[in-house]
Amino acid sequence: MKVFIALALIVSVSAVPLQELESEWIAFKNEFRGNSYFGGEGEESVRRQIFEINYAYITAHNAEADKGVHTFRLGVNQFADMTNEEYRQLLNLKVNANHVNKTYAADVDNRRLPISIDWRTKGVVTPVKSQSQSRYAINTGNLVTLAPQQIVDCIYPGRDVCKTGGDVVDAIELVIKEGGIEKESDYPYHAGSGICQYSKSKKAVTVTGLNTVQYGVESALKSVVALVGPVAVTIDAGHQNFQLYTSGVYVDSACRNDFQSLNHGVLAVGYGSEKGQDYWLIKNSWGAQWGAQGYIKMARNNNNQCGVATYGVYPTTVY
Template identity: 40%
Template sequence: MRVLLAVAALLVGVVSASLEDLEFQEWKLKFGKKYHLMEEESKRKMNWMTNRKLVLEHNMLADQGLKTYRLGMNHFADMDNQEYRQMLKGFFNRNKAHNATTLLQKTEGSAAALPDTVDWRTRGYVTGVKTQGICGSCWAFSVTGALEGQMFRKTGRLVSLSEQQLVDCTTRNFGCDGGYLDRAFDYVMKNRGLDTEASYPYEDRQWKCRFNPKTVGATCTGYRSTRSGDEKALQEAVATIGPISVVIDAGQVSFQHYTSGVYNEPHCSSGKYHAVLVVGYGTENGQDYWLVKNSWGTLWGENGYIKMSRNKYNQCGIATEPYYPLV
């Protein structure tokens, strides 16, 4: 009898391992993962299995109503969190205040008149989700997103703009090694234009500047910011102006594997490491959220978006350094 039980246990272990192997191979195919060395494959699989366990345990809590969001096995699933954090080199944290031209002045009682829900995607202000790849260019994608929205507001035409020009030509930023939002807006203003994406497509690397004034898709006359840390002021800006560039702490393992729901991470700091675009806000199952467009492709999050907690003491620093352009 003991022999039969031992054999049965062994078979269960073999089947479980086989299913894990199959799932790992399917995941590799889905995300186009290829490892050239056996040592690399082994390391990546160990990371993947550790993350799979974390995802399953978190989602069990979500099923019980103890978490407001779910995790998934996205293209970061073969990275440990330290490696993932090292990848987040797109925005430099700084304590010095920004120097936007003016601040949006929040009028007394204006918050009461704001809509409960805003989604600028439904009104044509937002281009499709883009992919920054391994280049630390999140700052460029955030800036083009804000400019695309304001140019649509001005002209009624939605034109995708060139992140590559910002990466190549913004000399006061650092290309694929990161940058600042205000310096990018300042560059577009002084350069008197930003080319369209069609004329200056993204390459996932820094190259020589090839700006062509004949293919400009947007101009910028200045840029503004809301009061730092004030979510009500940010809400007013999103509701009345359009998509707003912000920077957040995206370094938590929960952000790394986020897939759906309202992201509520009490361990999030106000440190600013990743630039994104707020395109709206709302409430889901009693949880206020910011609707945020990321630049990691449509296979991350909710088709490339994340709902981040709103009115939770500026969680993840989302209202710390917001910008929008004047066009």
């Protein structure tokens, strides 16, 4: 089967005009790679071939979307010169099954909830690095940017969480245990893990509890998003069409919703409907170059698409 797929992509590449490919390749390098590769010409040649295959995949998918086959579109982003296997290596979330429904928010009568909600319009969503900062903004009216480096340095001493992954419950419980989290301006970000340097005297936000969303129940997730605020959720984000997503409501029958398939943490900041299709508004952490300015609309009420309601977590009593 993989052989047939590879052959189809090769044929698709040959169908893309060379001038178009060259133009897209140059634009991609300028925007994402500084027009050069550390590995020199050999590395660039390999990346060019991968880019061409991905670009053919994007072109073919969007042609089908134009015919109504798909409800979302793909585009060139920072992952366009990576194979799907390479991209999947970046998805290193490690979730702890013992945390599921440790304490959870029950479902409520969804007829009482708003038809749609977008917490961005309420001024409580920044380029979110910690779920707690949105809850703090809702509770106090003050939006602050918190320090992800504190979590990276302090959550698993001696382990580089940027490479090995971590669990959002562990992150919130760390903030509870330490008595707070600093502002990013006081505890600036740098790549990789270091020595924990948290100072309680500089804490900006305090968290005293957390809840998980009822396992796999989308209506329960809707209740929390509507009545409480943004919720940290984990998903199966390993597919090529997620890698290259750019707009529309994302639906993929190959996307898994079981606990073992969860590999990436994101933030549910709202929900709504588009052209009759329900969606979750999801904030990613890959910058504005990916998706729709850093966001993706994921199918809602569609058999827990990609596990969006499998493992949801949010802090309580934030001040």
